[in-house]
Amino acid sequence: MTTRDPLHSVPEYQRKTGKKGCTLKIAILVLILWLITVMLYQTHKPLPPFVSYESQEYSTHEVNFWTDLTYPTGDGSTAQHEGQILNRMLGIIDEAQQFIVIDLFLFNDYKHKGQRFPQVSAQMTDHLIAKKKAHPDMPIFFITDEVNTNYNSAPNPLLENMKRAGIQVVQTDVDPLRDSTPIYSAVWRTFFQWFGQQGTGWIPNLMASDGPDVTARSYLKLLNVKANHRKLVANEQTALISTGNVHDASAYHSNVALEVKGPIIGDILQTEQAVLDFSGGGQLPAYTPQAEPKVPSNKDSYRIKYLTEGKVYTSVLDGIAQTKKGDSIHMGMFYLADRKVLNSLLDASARGVNIQLLLDPNENAFGQEKIGIPNRPVAQELSDKSGGNIQIRWYHTTHEQFHTKLIYIAKAQGEHIIWGGSTNLTPRNLDDLNLENELWVAAPADSKLTRQVAAYFDKLWNNQGAEYSLDLAAYEDHSTFWKDIIYRLQDILGFTTF
Known part of the structure; x- marks a missing residue:
């Protein structure tokens, strides 16, 4: 009795189809592995020199x-x-x-x-x-x-x-x-x-x-x-x-x-x-520091640093973490969405730090209507989780934006700290993705700059001379649940402009 080779029992067209299917599966697998490799490399590759930079500390x-x-x-x-x-x-x-x-x-x-x-x-x-x-x-x-x-x-x-x-x-x-x-x-x-x-x-x-x-x-x-x-x-x-x-x-x-x-x-x-x-932009001119003119001994003295990209992130988180009961944090912010920053604010509030956030309502973008993401779900979350201790107001925009990115920490003792520059408090702006720039200033409590920045926040927060800001309830939104889901999905997937 003879046995028949089972391969010969499979029609030729089926064998060819099987080989094509196997080849296609291998090609798809290789493509997936390639894309994963590209993703991993392009999210962790070394940054160009002098990107994500922190200068030495200077006095001025x-x-x-x-x-x-x-x-x-x-x-x-x-x-x-x-x-x-x-x-x-x-x-x-x-x-x-x-x-x-x-x-x-x-x-x-x-x-x-x-x-x-x-x-x-x-x-x-x-x-x-x-x-x-x-x-x-x-x-x-x-x-x-x-x-x-x-x-x-x-x-x-x-x-x-x-x-x-x-x-x-x-x-x-x-x-x-x-x-x-x-x-x-x-x-x-x-x-x-x-x-x-x-x-x-x-x-x-x-x-x-x-x-x-x-x-x-x-x-x-x-x-x-x-x-x-x-x-x-x-x-x-x-x-x-x-x-x-x-x-x-x-x-x-x-x-x-x-x-x-x-x-x-x-x-x-x-x-x-x-x-x-x-x-490919050529060479900037050489810079020679100029001697600072002599100033009276009683003039304000500031400590300053220049920060870019991820160094802004580290500096802001460290600054918030060092706050104590009796200190105050004031923020004027166009976008506030980074999870580490949000958690650090909640921790500071729990320590007894007074926190006031003046936010853009994310309603307007160059004449086009927006739906309030990310600030409205973030504001609601911070208010709820802090039991209302984190105070939040909206800047009263008309058809423009409150595009400010300013942080001011008023210490009960010691120097006050200020950050100002391009950086929104979002992963895209903080986590070595966009190019950003920021000035860090440590200022005496009674300095001219400290008085100016404190007066700026006081004016806008307390509506001195005009209706600059509105209560948190002014943008109360019953669809916040869905906006929160959209915001979190955008944050996780990275498909967002904030």
Whole structure:
């Protein structure tokens, strides 16, 4: 009796189909392993040199505080705007004798149809071009984010005008930074990045309907949600670290800025040179510290440090952790969402620290309505978990944003601590993902700066002269449960702009 080979009993087409199916499974498995590898590497890869930087500590006798405020008038029908920051930025350009270095996230005049804003970006462009014409040998560097070219869909006329005038315009290459949306970015890096973004745009511009149309490849790049989010204007004498952009649609936002002089400028330039190094932007001019003039012995003395990216995270968490009963924490914040920061605030409240949070209601984004994420679910959580001990108010926005990022810790004993700059308290801004910049200041309790910052918060919190802020209940929302779910899913998956 003969036995039959079972393989010969399988029809030829079935054997071929089985082999194809096996090959497909192997290919899918290899692709999955590849994407996982890309995700792991791109979220843990070494950062470029001088990214996530903390300067040494310096002493200075002068830190200036500047503010922009928009608030409703008495009858609520119109809004009043008081601005100092742009004028000071233009002043720094005028005063420059050796060089100018500017790094701004948003810098364009794009807007939605029907909107009108002050032409602040053109104003700065004209100022810089006039400076270059008057001083053709002066190095002027303008560093910005690719959002201003709609991710290379179309040239930005303002930036092109600067280039023609001889100003060194550098568009930041954010690809060397770690990925903040790793699942998507792994797919983008594998399949789409090789095609670039340039071309004829054909998709409506969702960021500004009056702006140029956008290519599909540019939208694919945008979805990585990575940015050079810094805000800096510096010359050889002084540096201004701001929370605000020079951007027409942001012209009415409420912001703050801190300005410093002295050798810390060298550290600031080093962090900007790092951006140029991985963006192909050339060499900044050499900086020589200038001798600080003699000052009276009774003048205020401040300790300062310059922080970028993840070093801001460490500094803020350490500062909150060191607070004790009798201390006070005051925050003015556009976005508050980082879990470690939230837990540290709850712990501080439990220790008896007085906490006041003045938050943007996350209602407006350049004329478009938002749904209150992340601040509204976060505010409700902090209020509930602290038993109401963490006090929260909303800035009374009209059609603009409370775009401030300012932290002030008033110590019962010792120096008061201040942080101000580009950094929202969110994972994207804190965890070495975006490029960010911040000034840390330790100030005597009776110093000019401390009095200014304390008066700023007191004015807005207690509505001195206008209705700057509203009670927590003003944005009470019965759909907070669903917003909380959306917020947490966005936070976990990274598919978010905050």
